[in-house]
Amino acid sequence: xxxxxxxxxxxxxxxxxxxxxxxxxxxxxxxxxxxxxxxxxxxxxxxxxxxxxxxxxxxxxxxxxxxxxxxxxxxxxxxxxxxxxxxxxxxxxxxxxxxxxxxxxxxxxxxxxxxxxxxxxxxxxxxxxxxxxxxxxxxxxxxxxxxxxxxxxxxxxxxxxxxxxxxxxxxxxxxxxxxxxxxxxxxxxxxxxxxxxxxxxxxxxxxxxxxxxxxxxxxxxxxxxxxxxxxxxxxxxxxxxxxxxxxxxxxxxxxxxxxxxxxxxxxxxxxxxxxxxxxxxxxxxxxxxxxxxxxxxxxxxxxxx
Amino acid sequence: xxxxxxxxxxxxxxxxxxxxxxxxxxxxxxxxxxxxxxxxxxxxxxxxxxxxxxxxxxxxxxxxxxxxxxxxxxxxxxxxxxxxxxxxxxxxxxxxxxxxxxxxxxxxxxxxxxxxxxxxxxxxxxxxxxxxxxxxxxxxxxxxxxxxxxxxxxxxxxxxxxxxxxxxxxxxxxxxxxxxxxxxxxxxxxxxxxxxxxxxxxxxxxxxxxxxxxxxxxxxxxxxxxxxxxxxxxxxxxxxxxxxxxxxxxxxx
Numbered sequence: 001x002x003x004x005x006x007x008x009x010x011x012x013x014x015x016x017x018x019x020x021x022x023x024x025x026x027x028x029x030x031x032x033x034x035x036x037x038x039x040x041x042x043x044x045x046x047x048x049x050x051x052x053x054x055x056x057x058x059x060x061x062x063x064x065x066x067x068x069x070x071x072x073x074x075x076x077x078x079x080x081x082x083x084x085x086x087x088x089x090x091x092x093x094x095x096x097x098x099x100x101x102x103x104x105x106x107x108x109x110x111x112x113x114x115x116x117x118x119x120x121x122x123x124x125x126x127x128x129x130x131x132x133x134x135x136x137x138x139x140x141x142x143x144x145x146x147x148x149x150x151x152x153x154x155x156x157x158x159x160x161x162x163x164x165x166x167x168x169x170x171x172x173x174x175x176x177x178x179x180x181x182x183x184x185x186x187x188x189x190x191x192x193x194x195x196x197x198x199x200x201x202x203x204x205x206x207x208x209x210x211x212x213x214x215x216x217x218x219x220x221x222x223x224x225x226x227x228x229x230x231x232x233x234x235x236x237x238x239x240x241x242x243x244x245x246x247x248x249x250x251x252x253x254x255x256x257x258x259x260x261x262x263x264x265x266x267x268x269x270x271x272x273x274x275x276x277x278x279x280x281x282x283x284x285x286x287x288x289x290x291x292x293x294x295x296x297x298x299x300x301x302x303x304x305x
Numbered sequence: 306x307x308x309x310x311x312x313x314x315x316x317x318x319x320x321x322x323x324x325x326x327x328x329x330x331x332x333x334x335x336x337x338x339x340x341x342x343x344x345x346x347x348x349x350x351x352x353x354x355x356x357x358x359x360x361x362x363x364x365x366x367x368x369x370x371x372x373x374x375x376x377x378x379x380x381x382x383x384x385x386x387x388x389x390x391x392x393x394x395x396x397x398x399x400x401x402x403x404x405x406x407x408x409x410x411x412x413x414x415x416x417x418x419x420x421x422x423x424x425x426x427x428x429x430x431x432x433x434x435x436x437x438x439x440x441x442x443x444x445x446x447x448x449x450x451x452x453x454x455x456x457x458x459x460x461x462x463x464x465x466x467x468x469x470x471x472x473x474x475x476x477x478x479x480x481x482x483x484x485x486x487x488x489x490x491x492x493x494x495x496x497x498x499x500x501x502x503x504x505x506x507x508x509x510x511x512x513x514x515x516x517x518x519x520x521x522x523x524x525x526x527x528x529x530x531x532x533x534x535x536x537x538x539x540x541x542x543x544x545x546x547x548x549x550x551x552x553x554x555x556x557x558x
Binding site for chain 1: 308369393404409411433441511514
């Protein structure tokens with residue numbers, strides 16, 4: 001699948017934003033501190049930025065409001081509805097913190113739960129597509145949810161170092177969430193790289209009973225929408241290297257930095273946590289790029305790819 | 306509404322494509338593009354149409370496959386490999402994932418005849434339906450920014466201003482080899498259902514769970530060239546009268 005930068009940005013930014021918003025909703029940070037107020041604003045900006053990025057790839061973005069109508073059958077529509085609805089508790093929580101130095105416990109909990117549901121809907125857009133076997137697994141939403149949680153905790157740890165100081169519990173929770181997220185991701189990669197395709201040129205043409213089917217000629221000499229959108233291929237050796245790179249930058253380093261930060265002084269901890277956030281964001285971008293680039297679409301059985 | 310029809314449609318209009326007959330001339334591709342660029346919805350645009358990198362929207366494309374039998378040779382004069390031309394357009398699936406993934410209600414399956422269509426005024430061009438289709442039946446038109454797909458020529462088949470013989474999809478009307486057949490696949494007595502039953506018509510990628518309406522007919526078994534030990538021209542079996550006498554005389558000389 002073609003790794004469109006708008007969609008990579010959307011899933012990365014909104015995943016981070018919802019994670020941070022959920023941690024704020026759970027009350028991990030002191031609502032009266034300036035750092036927490038900034039965290040509230042940042043979470044909303046990340047989510048809004050991600051959603052705006054997602055409209056960039058639309059052919060007719062002026063009609064995007066229509067995407068809220070088909071929640072009964074479409075995960076994309078459900079995601080849109082949940083995204084809009086989740087803004088309400090998040091904005092209320094942010095308002096209470098920024099202007100009244102207080103936390104709304106019930107609104108916060110509802111907001112955190114809705115963040116989780118929204119991220120789940122985002123993941124199910126991909127996981128529900130049977131034509132893309134790599135995505136069509138419950139491991140896909142598991143990865144999205146765990147990465148969002150881990151990102152939220154790493155961001156929350158950073159803001160804690162700038163405010164009340166990093167508690168060992170946040171650092172520990174962040175380390176555990178990071179390990180769980182990358183562990184599940186490696187299970188996802190293992191499945192992708194060892195599975196045998198459910199659809200083959202033989203089943204795509206129905207001619208497998210006669211013999212070995214292979215493409216002789218494409219319909220047209222040049223590329224078309226389908227081959228551009230779904231024919232993206234990444235070399236296996238690069239995919240392996242990139243997944244190691246993503247895990248190192250987005251998993252190993254943030255774990256290490258969080259652990260050291262929990263034992264360090266204020267400025268050292270702040271620096272380390274900022275580096276952890278940067279590493280995690282870089283790792284996520286690479287992971288999301290691979291998520292698309294490595295996935296093979298069944299239609300390529302008709303295009304010899 | 307992008308829910309699939311709750312009851313099975315009373316009619317299932319679709320195509321039956323005969324892979325034994327298709328000669329790969331691409332006439333259906335051209336007639337499809339011609340009819341549908343001026344018919345239902347926005348035009349089927351081309352990008353860089355006179356340049357080196359021409360590309361465009363098509364609702365019907367012909368792929369060509371090479372099939373090598375078990376233990377067979379690669380393509381060659383006496384080998385057993387064969388070429389099959391493979392027309393592909395929307396299969397108007399009963400369980401069309403392209404319909405249910407649509408977030409706007411633009412993509413729908415008609416309750417009366419099962420045709421899958423796009424209401425272009427509602428389409429936001431997100432491309433998710435094209436992703437959901439294992440068959441590559443949907444292509445985004447880059448000029449209009451909306452999804453295009455085979456309409457089964459819905460603006461021909463019910464069009465009473467056309468002569469009755471023309472009230473079939475453009476590709477079917479055009480095919481010079483008669484490889485494409487159109488009809489109601491829910492009616493076991495229809496021409497297309499009989500073809501499917503007699504020739505062993507099959508679904509593409511049944512494992513995708515889409516239950517396509519369109520069916521494909523397999524190529525008929527072919528004589529193996531290797532089984533014909535003696536070239537036809539050297540065989541005089543069955544000669545009668547003067548030719549039998551001449552055959553005998555010439556053998557004796």
